[in-house]
Amino acid sequence: MEELSKYKMGEFWNKLLSAVAMAIVVAVTPGAIISPFITGLAKHSAFWETILNASNLSMYIVPVAAGVLAAGEFGFNRIEKASVALASLVGSGAVAFDKGSWVLVGMGDLINTILVIAVAIVAVFLTRNFVGSFSIIIEPILCGTIVGSLGLWSYTYVHMISTGVGSVLNAITKLQPVLMCTLIAMAFAVIIATPLSTVGLAYAIGISGIAGGAASVGVTSCFMIVAIATFKANGKGVSLAMFWGGVKMMLANFVEHPRMFIPIAIVGAVTGFIDSFLNIQNGSAEAGFGQPVGPIDSFQYMSGNTGTNIIILLLIYYILPILISLVVYLVIRKFPKLYNSNDWKVDIDK
Known part of the structure:
Protein backbone atom coordinates (compact mmCIF):
# COMPACT_ATOMS: atom_id res chain seq x y z
CA MET A 1 0.00 0.00 0.00
CA THR A 163 -19.41 4.55 -28.56
CA GLY A 164 -22.39 6.74 -27.73
CA VAL A 165 -20.15 9.77 -27.31
CA GLY A 166 -18.46 9.07 -30.62
CA SER A 167 -21.76 8.52 -32.41
CA VAL A 168 -23.13 11.81 -31.12
CA LEU A 169 -20.01 13.71 -32.20
CA ASN A 170 -20.03 12.08 -35.63
CA ALA A 171 -23.75 12.76 -36.10
CA ILE A 172 -23.51 16.41 -35.03
CA THR A 173 -20.52 16.91 -37.32
CA LYS A 174 -22.55 15.67 -40.28
CA LEU A 175 -25.38 18.06 -39.41
CA GLN A 176 -23.15 21.05 -38.57
CA PRO A 177 -19.85 20.39 -40.39
CA VAL A 178 -18.59 23.99 -40.39
CA LEU A 179 -18.97 24.54 -36.66
CA MET A 180 -17.93 21.07 -35.54
CA CYS A 181 -14.95 20.69 -37.89
CA THR A 182 -13.69 24.06 -36.66
CA LEU A 183 -14.09 23.09 -33.01
CA ILE A 184 -12.74 19.54 -33.39
CA ALA A 185 -9.69 20.64 -35.37
CA MET A 186 -8.96 23.39 -32.84
CA ALA A 187 -9.38 20.97 -29.92
CA PHE A 188 -7.11 18.30 -31.39
CA ALA A 189 -4.50 20.90 -32.37
CA VAL A 190 -4.28 21.90 -28.72
CA ILE A 191 -4.58 18.39 -27.27
CA ILE A 192 -1.60 17.06 -29.26
CA ALA A 193 0.50 19.73 -27.49
CA THR A 194 -0.50 18.36 -24.05
CA PRO A 195 0.37 15.08 -22.30
CA LEU A 196 -2.95 13.66 -23.55
CA SER A 197 -2.95 11.33 -26.54
CA THR A 198 -4.97 12.40 -29.57
CA VAL A 199 -4.63 8.86 -30.95
CA GLY A 200 -6.01 7.33 -27.76
CA LEU A 201 -8.79 9.92 -27.45
CA ALA A 202 -9.93 9.52 -31.06
CA TYR A 203 -10.04 5.75 -30.79
CA ALA A 204 -11.59 5.73 -27.32
CA ILE A 205 -14.64 7.76 -28.36
CA GLY A 206 -14.82 6.31 -31.88
CA ILE A 207 -14.53 9.61 -33.71
CA SER A 208 -14.48 8.97 -37.46
CA GLY A 209 -15.69 10.14 -40.85
CA ILE A 210 -15.75 13.92 -41.30
CA ALA A 211 -15.11 14.39 -37.58
CA GLY A 212 -12.10 12.09 -37.82
CA GLY A 213 -10.78 14.05 -40.77
CA ALA A 214 -11.09 17.32 -38.84
CA ALA A 215 -9.21 15.80 -35.91
CA SER A 216 -6.35 14.66 -38.12
CA VAL A 217 -6.17 18.00 -39.92
CA GLY A 218 -6.14 19.76 -36.55
CA VAL A 219 -3.22 17.68 -35.31
CA THR A 220 -1.32 18.44 -38.51
CA SER A 221 -1.95 22.17 -38.15
CA CYS A 222 -0.26 22.05 -34.76
CA PHE A 223 2.82 20.46 -36.34
CA MET A 224 3.02 23.28 -38.88
CA ILE A 225 2.66 26.27 -36.58
CA VAL A 226 5.09 24.81 -34.04
CA ALA A 227 7.60 24.02 -36.81
CA ILE A 228 7.44 27.61 -38.05
CA ALA A 229 7.51 29.20 -34.59
CA THR A 230 10.50 27.13 -33.47
CA PHE A 231 12.59 27.71 -36.59
CA LYS A 232 14.07 31.05 -35.54
CA ALA A 233 14.73 30.00 -31.94
CA ASN A 234 16.14 26.52 -32.62
CA GLY A 235 17.15 26.11 -36.26
CA LYS A 236 16.30 23.59 -38.96
CA GLY A 237 16.77 20.38 -36.97
CA VAL A 238 14.22 21.06 -34.24
CA SER A 239 11.83 22.69 -36.70
CA LEU A 240 11.94 19.61 -38.93
CA ALA A 241 11.27 17.36 -35.94
CA MET A 242 8.18 19.44 -35.12
CA PHE A 243 7.02 19.23 -38.74
CA TRP A 244 7.04 15.44 -38.47
CA GLY A 245 5.14 15.39 -35.20
CA GLY A 246 7.71 15.91 -32.46
CA VAL A 247 5.64 18.53 -30.61
CA LYS A 248 5.58 16.43 -27.42
CA MET A 249 9.23 17.45 -27.03
CA MET A 250 7.93 20.86 -26.00
CA LEU A 251 5.56 19.81 -23.21
CA ALA A 252 7.63 21.69 -20.63
CA ASN A 253 7.46 24.85 -22.76
CA PHE A 254 3.70 24.60 -23.15
CA VAL A 255 3.19 24.14 -19.41
CA GLU A 256 5.47 27.06 -18.55
CA HIS A 257 4.10 29.37 -21.24
CA PRO A 258 0.36 28.67 -21.83
CA ARG A 259 0.16 31.57 -24.29
CA MET A 260 1.84 29.27 -26.81
CA PHE A 261 -1.53 27.54 -27.20
CA ILE A 262 -3.06 30.70 -28.69
CA PRO A 263 -1.47 30.50 -32.17
CA ILE A 264 -1.92 26.72 -32.14
CA ALA A 265 -5.65 27.07 -31.45
CA ILE A 266 -6.07 29.78 -34.10
CA VAL A 267 -4.32 27.78 -36.82
CA GLY A 268 -6.30 24.66 -35.85
CA ALA A 269 -9.62 26.51 -35.98
CA VAL A 270 -8.97 28.17 -39.36
CA THR A 271 -7.68 24.96 -40.91
CA GLY A 272 -10.69 23.05 -39.54
CA PHE A 273 -13.06 25.68 -40.93
CA ILE A 274 -11.59 25.23 -44.43
CA ASP A 275 -11.58 21.46 -44.02
CA SER A 276 -15.35 21.47 -43.41
CA PHE A 277 -15.88 22.36 -47.09
CA LEU A 278 -13.59 19.60 -48.39
CA ASN A 279 -15.25 16.63 -46.64
CA ILE A 280 -11.95 15.06 -45.57
CA GLN A 281 -12.53 11.82 -43.66
CA ASN A 282 -10.56 9.45 -41.43
CA GLY A 283 -11.17 6.26 -39.49
CA SER A 284 -11.14 6.27 -35.68
CA ALA A 285 -7.82 4.40 -35.51
CA GLU A 286 -6.10 7.10 -37.59
CA ALA A 287 -8.05 10.23 -36.64
CA GLY A 288 -5.62 11.15 -33.88
CA PHE A 289 -2.64 11.06 -36.21
CA GLY A 290 -1.49 14.06 -38.19
CA GLN A 291 0.52 13.84 -41.36
CA PRO A 292 1.79 11.56 -42.87
CA VAL A 293 -0.67 8.95 -41.53
CA GLY A 294 -3.68 11.29 -41.83
CA PRO A 295 -3.55 11.98 -45.59
CA ILE A 296 -2.69 8.35 -46.36
CA ASP A 297 -5.83 7.16 -44.58
CA SER A 298 -7.98 10.03 -45.88
CA PHE A 299 -7.17 9.06 -49.45
CA GLN A 300 -9.03 5.75 -48.97
CA TYR A 301 -12.30 7.60 -48.34
CA MET A 302 -12.07 9.79 -51.45
CA SER A 303 -13.70 9.08 -54.79
CA GLY A 304 -13.18 10.66 -58.19
CA ASN A 305 -10.00 11.64 -59.97
CA THR A 306 -6.84 10.44 -58.21
CA GLY A 307 -4.79 13.48 -59.19
CA THR A 308 -7.46 15.87 -57.91
CA ASN A 309 -7.71 13.97 -54.64
CA ILE A 310 -3.95 14.14 -54.10
CA ILE A 311 -3.98 17.89 -54.73
CA ILE A 312 -6.81 18.33 -52.20
CA LEU A 313 -4.89 16.33 -49.59
CA LEU A 314 -1.72 18.33 -50.23
CA LEU A 315 -3.72 21.53 -49.80
CA ILE A 316 -5.46 20.67 -46.55
CA TYR A 317 -2.64 18.74 -44.89
CA TYR A 318 0.38 20.74 -46.03
CA ILE A 319 -0.01 23.89 -48.13
CA LEU A 320 -2.90 25.60 -46.31
CA PRO A 321 -1.73 24.77 -42.75
CA ILE A 322 1.73 26.13 -43.61
CA LEU A 323 0.35 29.32 -45.17
CA ILE A 324 -2.11 29.87 -42.31
CA SER A 325 0.66 29.22 -39.79
CA LEU A 326 2.93 31.75 -41.49
CA VAL A 327 0.22 34.42 -41.41
CA VAL A 328 -0.68 33.73 -37.77
CA TYR A 329 3.02 33.69 -36.82
CA LEU A 330 3.75 37.00 -38.54
CA VAL A 331 0.73 38.64 -36.92
CA ILE A 332 1.03 37.29 -33.39
CA ARG A 333 4.73 38.10 -33.07
CA LYS A 334 3.72 41.78 -33.16
CA PHE A 335 2.04 41.32 -29.78
CA PRO A 336 4.67 40.81 -27.04
CA LYS A 337 2.08 39.70 -24.50
CA LEU A 338 1.04 36.86 -26.79
CA TYR A 339 4.38 35.89 -28.30
CA ASN A 340 7.97 35.66 -27.12
CA SER A 341 10.55 33.81 -29.22
CA ASN A 342 12.19 32.48 -26.06
CA ASP A 343 9.02 30.53 -25.27
CA TRP A 344 9.69 28.40 -28.33
CA LYS A 345 13.28 27.54 -27.58
CA VAL A 346 13.83 23.82 -26.97
CA ASP A 347 16.57 22.57 -24.69
CA ILE A 348 17.41 19.30 -26.45
CA ASP A 349 19.87 18.34 -23.69
CA LYS A 350 17.05 17.85 -21.17
Missing part, protein backbone atom coordinates in the same frame (compact mmCIF):
# COMPACT_ATOMS: atom_id res chain seq x y z
CA GLU A 2 2.91 2.33 0.77
CA GLU A 3 4.31 1.76 -2.71
CA LEU A 4 1.00 2.79 -4.27
CA SER A 5 0.53 5.82 -2.02
CA LYS A 6 3.77 7.41 -3.24
CA TYR A 7 2.07 8.06 -6.58
CA LYS A 8 -0.20 11.08 -6.67
CA MET A 9 -3.47 10.64 -8.53
CA GLY A 10 -2.36 12.78 -11.46
CA GLU A 11 0.98 11.00 -11.73
CA PHE A 12 -0.69 7.58 -11.60
CA TRP A 13 -3.05 8.36 -14.47
CA ASN A 14 -0.39 10.16 -16.47
CA LYS A 15 1.85 7.09 -16.37
CA LEU A 16 -1.03 4.82 -17.28
CA LEU A 17 -2.36 6.96 -20.14
CA SER A 18 1.12 7.55 -21.56
CA ALA A 19 1.73 3.81 -21.67
CA VAL A 20 -1.61 3.10 -23.35
CA ALA A 21 -1.03 5.88 -25.88
CA MET A 22 2.36 4.44 -26.81
CA ALA A 23 0.84 0.96 -27.21
CA ILE A 24 -1.77 2.35 -29.59
CA VAL A 25 0.72 4.28 -31.69
CA VAL A 26 3.05 1.28 -32.03
CA ALA A 27 0.22 -1.13 -32.86
CA VAL A 28 -1.69 1.08 -35.28
CA THR A 29 1.23 2.54 -37.24
CA PRO A 30 2.02 -0.51 -39.47
CA GLY A 31 -1.54 -0.84 -40.70
CA ALA A 32 -2.13 2.90 -40.98
CA ILE A 33 0.93 3.51 -43.14
CA ILE A 34 1.44 0.24 -45.05
CA SER A 35 -2.11 -1.00 -45.69
CA PRO A 36 -3.34 1.83 -47.95
CA PHE A 37 -0.44 1.26 -50.35
CA ILE A 38 -0.77 -2.51 -50.73
CA THR A 39 -4.50 -3.22 -50.32
CA GLY A 40 -4.99 -3.26 -54.08
CA LEU A 41 -1.94 -5.45 -54.65
CA ALA A 42 -3.09 -7.89 -51.96
CA LYS A 43 -6.21 -8.72 -54.02
CA HIS A 44 -4.06 -10.22 -56.75
CA SER A 45 -0.98 -11.56 -54.95
CA ALA A 46 -0.56 -14.01 -52.09
CA PHE A 47 2.75 -12.35 -51.22
CA TRP A 48 1.22 -8.89 -50.75
CA GLU A 49 -1.80 -10.41 -49.00
CA THR A 50 0.58 -11.83 -46.38
CA ILE A 51 2.24 -8.43 -45.92
CA LEU A 52 -1.18 -6.79 -45.61
CA ASN A 53 -2.37 -9.30 -43.02
CA ALA A 54 0.81 -8.88 -41.01
CA SER A 55 0.39 -5.09 -41.01
CA ASN A 56 -3.26 -5.23 -39.97
CA LEU A 57 -2.72 -7.89 -37.30
CA SER A 58 -0.50 -5.50 -35.39
CA MET A 59 -3.50 -3.60 -34.05
CA TYR A 60 -4.70 -6.60 -32.05
CA ILE A 61 -1.74 -6.36 -29.68
CA VAL A 62 -2.98 -3.09 -28.13
CA PRO A 63 -4.49 -4.53 -24.90
CA VAL A 64 -1.47 -6.75 -24.20
CA ALA A 65 1.08 -4.05 -25.07
CA ALA A 66 -0.83 -1.47 -23.03
CA GLY A 67 -0.85 -3.75 -19.99
CA VAL A 68 2.86 -4.53 -20.24
CA LEU A 69 3.91 -0.92 -20.84
CA ALA A 70 1.69 0.41 -18.05
CA ALA A 71 3.04 -2.16 -15.59
CA GLY A 72 6.55 -1.21 -16.68
CA GLU A 73 5.84 2.41 -15.80
CA PHE A 74 5.41 1.33 -12.18
CA GLY A 75 8.51 -0.85 -12.06
CA PHE A 76 6.67 -4.17 -12.00
CA ASN A 77 8.59 -7.43 -12.41
CA ARG A 78 8.00 -9.90 -15.25
CA ILE A 79 5.28 -11.88 -13.48
CA GLU A 80 3.43 -8.70 -12.56
CA LYS A 81 3.72 -7.28 -16.09
CA ALA A 82 2.37 -10.49 -17.62
CA SER A 83 -0.46 -10.61 -15.07
CA VAL A 84 -1.54 -7.04 -15.80
CA ALA A 85 -1.41 -7.88 -19.52
CA LEU A 86 -3.70 -10.84 -18.87
CA ALA A 87 -6.27 -8.64 -17.16
CA SER A 88 -6.03 -6.09 -19.95
CA LEU A 89 -6.59 -8.65 -22.70
CA VAL A 90 -9.49 -10.39 -20.94
CA GLY A 91 -11.29 -7.19 -19.98
CA SER A 92 -10.64 -5.21 -23.15
CA GLY A 93 -13.33 -6.81 -25.27
CA ALA A 94 -10.78 -7.42 -28.02
CA VAL A 95 -11.56 -11.16 -27.93
CA ALA A 96 -15.11 -12.49 -28.03
CA PHE A 97 -16.50 -16.01 -27.57
CA ASP A 98 -18.70 -16.79 -30.54
CA LYS A 99 -20.24 -20.17 -31.41
CA GLY A 100 -17.68 -22.16 -29.47
CA SER A 101 -14.64 -20.22 -30.70
CA TRP A 102 -12.62 -17.24 -29.51
CA VAL A 103 -12.55 -14.53 -32.15
CA LEU A 104 -10.41 -11.41 -32.39
CA VAL A 105 -12.76 -8.47 -32.91
CA GLY A 106 -10.37 -5.51 -32.84
CA MET A 107 -8.61 -3.49 -30.16
CA GLY A 108 -11.57 -3.68 -27.82
CA ASP A 109 -12.87 -0.70 -25.88
CA LEU A 110 -9.95 1.53 -24.97
CA ILE A 111 -11.65 3.20 -22.01
CA ASN A 112 -12.57 -0.14 -20.47
CA THR A 113 -9.04 -1.38 -21.11
CA ILE A 114 -7.61 1.61 -19.25
CA LEU A 115 -9.93 1.04 -16.28
CA VAL A 116 -9.09 -2.67 -16.14
CA ILE A 117 -5.35 -1.97 -16.25
CA ALA A 118 -5.75 0.58 -13.44
CA VAL A 119 -7.60 -1.94 -11.26
CA ALA A 120 -5.02 -4.65 -12.03
CA ILE A 121 -2.12 -2.36 -11.09
CA VAL A 122 -3.79 -1.38 -7.82
CA ALA A 123 -4.52 -5.06 -7.09
CA VAL A 124 -0.87 -5.98 -7.61
CA PHE A 125 0.29 -3.15 -5.37
CA LEU A 126 -2.10 -4.25 -2.60
CA THR A 127 -1.10 -7.92 -2.67
CA ARG A 128 2.54 -8.09 -3.77
CA ASN A 129 3.93 -7.95 -0.21
CA PHE A 130 1.76 -10.86 0.94
CA VAL A 131 2.07 -13.45 -1.84
CA GLY A 132 5.84 -13.99 -1.75
CA SER A 133 7.00 -16.92 -3.88
CA PHE A 134 3.35 -17.75 -4.67
CA SER A 135 3.16 -14.65 -6.90
CA ILE A 136 3.53 -16.78 -10.03
CA ILE A 137 0.28 -18.52 -9.09
CA ILE A 138 -1.74 -15.88 -7.29
CA GLU A 139 -1.11 -12.79 -9.41
CA PRO A 140 -2.09 -14.34 -12.78
CA ILE A 141 -5.28 -15.63 -11.19
CA LEU A 142 -5.97 -12.34 -9.42
CA CYS A 143 -5.43 -10.25 -12.55
CA GLY A 144 -6.38 -12.60 -15.37
CA THR A 145 -9.44 -14.17 -13.76
CA ILE A 146 -10.80 -11.82 -11.10
CA VAL A 147 -9.90 -8.41 -12.54
CA GLY A 148 -10.44 -9.74 -16.06
CA SER A 149 -13.94 -10.90 -15.11
CA LEU A 150 -14.72 -7.45 -13.74
CA GLY A 151 -13.63 -6.07 -17.10
CA LEU A 152 -15.91 -8.45 -18.98
CA TRP A 153 -18.82 -7.30 -16.83
CA SER A 154 -18.07 -3.59 -17.22
CA TYR A 155 -17.30 -3.80 -20.93
CA THR A 156 -20.92 -3.73 -22.08
CA TYR A 157 -21.74 -0.57 -20.15
CA VAL A 158 -18.48 1.29 -20.73
CA HIS A 159 -18.52 0.45 -24.43
CA MET A 160 -22.09 1.70 -24.69
CA ILE A 161 -21.05 5.06 -23.23
CA SER A 162 -17.85 5.48 -25.24
